[in-house]
Amino acid sequence: MAVAASRTATGNEGAAAAELAIETVGLRMRYGAKDVLRGVDLQVPRGQVIALLGPNGAGKTTTIEILEGFRGRSAGEVRVLGVDPADGDEYWRARVGIVLQSWRDHGTWRVRDLLHQLGRYYTPFSTPERSKPYGADELMELVGLTAQATARAGSLSGGQRRRLDVAIGIVGKPDLLFLDEPTVGFDPQARQEFHELVHRLANLEETTILLTTHDLEEAEKLSDRIVILAGGKIMADGTAAELGRQVAGQAEIKYSVAGQAQVDHADDATAHVRELFARHGDALGDLEVHKPTLEDIYMTLVREFEAGRWTDASTLPGVTR
Template identity: 55%
Template structure:
């Protein structure tokens, strides 16, 4: 009697390729940043990370510590304590090469009034090892027609665009914008926003924006941090901030008898579904208003003030 062995067939093992998750580079890294003036503690343990290529907005009421924070990051002010690295360097030890990687657009300038626009930009470009071409930069910021015009004859919006040109002529990796559109008319603000978005999206410039214009922050910023009384109260995308603040949406509609109605709710989708179910048809003048950044911001500031008063 013979035994027939059935050959064993090995199933080849297919290895699943491992996809590496891209690591987001941190351009600004801050931990437990503190700043004290005499007996007044202005910054009380700030933690912050800003990633390459993002537009990051720092919001807060007057006196919250925004200017102090930014000046420490720029290397203009020495901190009391904490760990701070900007572009991999402690700003306290940053030299000329490090400063050349930064771009600064301050809230207002009152110098260079008699310089011609093109000449001034060319003069600044000469200080950098690999500057942008001044003529191409004027085209980028929309000032080619003003190249031979004196700075003091520019409009407010044009002057702001020149400020940005001066701030980016050295090809900075990190651009600081301090209240950039104060006093702008709507058209100038729109043009300026488009320019900032172009720098970040097309050229990979990281932007740190400080502003009191909440609509501006909501439109431009990938992420927003709210600084209140020396601490970061919350940090995230505008949508994340709204959720963390527990701000409620408002649903508006007109009842069957013609009466305008409104109701605040944490779940507007459910409320709208219930209205459809109860009425059995379309709802007149239905409108859902979700929390804005302004709602979120005011909620946080007011909560902080109430907590301080209770303490």
């Protein structure tokens, strides 16, 4: 029975459904009276690298933990590799890789021994297409830890430890990889190296990657697609370029009338400027129109959210979908 469940996910029948690595419909999460997720609809095709972007407390970690099968949900439908994560068996588990946020575990283990030991569990889950697991040496080479092969996990630097966590996450050659806030606490160089690693993984064996971050720049660099989560809802979804168009905010219009400086804000900058010309004619000068960038909008969103001024995406000032 358990085998049949995972077969549905890999089999040829229902090919359309199988093209999706992740699908959620009306996903909700509530702790007591507090709504953390208020109906998240998400579809992630196989092979995509998707970033779940949002301020702290937006529900990113809750979402990823539900998808990983580590947390029960309050309501809604969830399919991960064709299986409800709440019922995911060990065959399903063997196809999902998870990079955890914890970093204190297995401190006395040496890097190569640990990768070898944790890989062993995957051997019976090999398929003709994917022989599992990665060999420890190949894996250390891939994440750049070859020099630390005999170092104890507890003695690694922050960046090295994170790469070890990634190595553990992919040791079973997963179809789908989850990374929760992978670069928190990184210095710029470690961050750069980590980004290169994720790019390498994305090109490897068609792995679908879902990562969470609160850093827009990181989301733009790493992913094919960005989903902005705030107040427990998806408020924007698309490539970075699409998002720029989608979440058009109010433009800032600076000008002077007879030497007097003025600043206006308007949804339709062109119409506003036309009206200014009509009203002031030749007295109008120093005209500048600034359309907000995605970053401006995202920063506004984070500020407003963290100040607790709003909790629902639809009431965000200055941003329309």
